[in-house]
Amino acid sequence: MDLTGGVEIWAPCPGYRGRYEVSSHGQVRALARMGMQGELPARILDIGVNQHSTRVVTLRSADDVRRVRTVGGLVLRAFLGTPVYARRGIVHKDKSRANCRLDNLKWARLRAPKCDAVHGFTSWGMRRKGSLASIP
Numbered sequence: 607m608d609l610t611g612g613v614e615i616w617a618p619c620p621g622y623r624g625r626y627e628v629s630s631h632g633q634v635r636a637l638a639r640m641g642m643q644g645e646l647p648a649r650i651l652d653i654g655v656n657q658h659s660t661r662v663v664t665l666r667s668a669d670d671v672r673r674v675r676t677v678g679g680l681v682l683r684a685f686l687g688t689p690v691y692a693r694r695g696i697v698h699k700d701k702s703r704a705n706c707r708l709d710n711l712k713w714a715r716l717r718a719p720k721c722d723a724v725h726g727f728t729s730w731g732m733r734r735k736g737s738l739a740s741i742p
Contacts, residue, residue, distance in 0.1 A: 617684040622665055626651075628680045632706030634663045653677055660703045677706040682713060689713040 619626040619634070628634050638648045656662045661677040678696045685708050697714040698705060 615685075619665065619680055620683040620688075622667065625668065626665055628677070628684045630681070630685060630708040632661070632677055632681055632708075634665075634677060634680060655704075658703070661706050678703075678711050681706055681708055682711050686713065691715070 613630075614633075615630045616627045616635070617630075618624070619628050624637065625639070626634060626636055634651045634653065636646075636649055636651055639646050651663050653661050653663050656674070662674050663677055663680070664672050664674050666672050676696070678698065682696060693716045694713045695716045697712050699710050699712065702710075
């Protein structure tokens, strides 16, 4: 189901208004601005891939701090807003993390952390009481 009718729609990046925009097709662009050498034109940013095969882009805030953001997260927050409930994650409907189009993304509830009985850690890195690792 294509939410945009096949047309690429641009929306401001949450937290970076006036600096960056994100499209419904999963592209990110820097808006035209004044730099030290004069006016810098608007341009599509290069998108990288992190160690989890997720598409990422580096954005610079107004106070010149660089942050790596997932393209899927930017697309969802720009078009659908921040999830209402806590513990929500991004799900790619076709299971391909390379496809960051709006019609392929959705917010979904994250599963509870798994616990390792031997080491006593959950997937969040917290030690569980009564695990073998907590016994001296």
